[in-house]
Amino acid sequence: MSEITSEATPVDFRAGFVSIVGRPNVGKSTLMNVLVGEKLSIITSKAQTTRHRIMGILNGTHEGTPFQMVYSDTPGVVTPAYKLHDSMMTFVKGSLEDADVVLFVVEVGEKVVGHEVVPLLRRTDSPVVLVLNKIDLSDEETVKAKTAEWEEAIHPAAIIPISALLNANVATLFHNLITRLPHHPPYFAQDELTDKPERFFASEIVREKIFLNYRQEIPYSSEVVVTEFKEKDDIIVIRAEIMVERKSQKGILIGDKGSMIKIVGTQARQDMEAFFGKKVFLETFVKVEPNWRSKDDKLRQFGYNES
Numbered sequence: 001m002s003e004i005t006s007e008a009t010p011v012d013f014r015a016g017f018v019s020i021v022g023r024p025n026v027g028k029s030t031l032m033n034v035l036v037g038e039k040l041s042i043i044t045s046k047a048q049t050t051r052h053r054i055m056g057i058l059n060g061t062h063e064g065t066p067f068q069m070v071y072s073d074t075p076g077v078v079t080p081a082y083k084l085h086d087s088m089m090t091f092v093k094g095s096l097e098d099a100d101v102v103l104f105v106v107e108v109g110e111k112v113v114g115h116e117v118v119p120l121l122r123r124t125d126s127p128v129v130l131v132l133n134k135i136d137l138s139d140e141e142t143v144k145a146k147t148a149e150w151e152e153a154i155h156p157a158a159i160i161p162i163s164a165l166l167n168a169n170v171a172t173l174f175h176n177l178i179t180r181l182p183h184h185p186p187y188f189a190q191d192e193l194t195d196k197p198e199r200f201f202a203s204e205i206v207r208e209k210i211f212l213n214y215r216q217e218i219p220y221s222s223e224v225v226v227t228e229f230k231e232k233d234d235i236i237v238i239r240a241e242i243m244v245e246r247k248s249q250k251g252i253l254i255g256d257k258g259s260m261i262k263i264v265g266t267q268a269r270q271d272m273e274a275f276f277g278k279k280v281f282l283e284t285f286v287k288v289e290p291n292w293r294s295k296d297d298k299l300r301q302f303g304y305n306e307s
Contacts, residue, residue, distance in 0.1 A: 015068040016100030016181040026105050027133045031164040032073040055195040062178045068186040101180045102128045108138040112153045127157035127180050136163040199229040205271045206240050209264045221245045223302050235279040243289040250286050
């Protein structure tokens with residue numbers, strides 16, 4: 001990914017970074033995918049699905065002014081139980097430090113008192129736009145009460161009630177973000193969609209299928225590493241290693257006579273073909289890496305110690 005600067009870029013251009021923060025499972029990834037118009041972040045009903053900071057780059061024109069908005073989807077804020085969680089929280093804090101606008105996503109039903117994200121907001125001097133998500137699951141009176149409660153608690157620049165799932169009021173949110181971006185030349189080339197390489201999205205697609213097909217500790221104990229990504233004229237050859245922490249987890253992941261891993265592979269391959277727009281040959285292997293979530297060397301290998 002190349003950062004660009006150009007003297008030919010008009011002064012009347014808005015560009016900046018919008019960091020999306022919140023608790024796990026409040027709809028941050030769904031919201032970013034809606035705002036960017038592409039599925040960049042994996043989405044499941046389980047908490048802590050997102051582990052990395054994923055940027056989505058959107059170029060366009062709003063009310064006659066060209067813009068480039070760089071969204072950062074971040075892991076949900078948690079109390080760390082593993083070194084993996086420490087790394088995930090480092091991504092969140094780095095995202096706040098870079099932000100031109102902070103997009104703080106909460107569900108209508110969340111309690112304001114003692115909220116884990118509020119102390120983190122002190123890391124930024126940038127405007128905070130609070131998104132009250134999942135209004136489709138609430139009523140107007142509750143939404144008004146929560147809006148007043150959050151206004152009193154953190155005094156955000158704006159509070160926007162939305163439903164990311166139903167795309168309700170997203171246009172209003174979009175306007176509030178665009179108009180708060182600084183006047184600045186674009187940071188990235190117009191044809192760039194994200195800061196992540198293709199093999200990252202291949203690994204995330206496999207990981208999403210693990211979250212969707214397994215229960216309990218399996219999704220949280222698993223990591224996916226793409227060891228080969230070869231693009232040919234008519235097909236992409238991908239080999240992925242799935243790491244688990246215990247031998248028993250390997251057996252569950254593979255399933256009877258390989259039945260479960262076959263389901264994961266088939267679903268992942270279909271999504272990869274849709275994402276990359278080309279036929280995919282996918283091979284998956286399962287390996288045991290004891291306690292990888294607490295090992296610095298493994299976290300570095302898996303890309304979690306990057307800032």
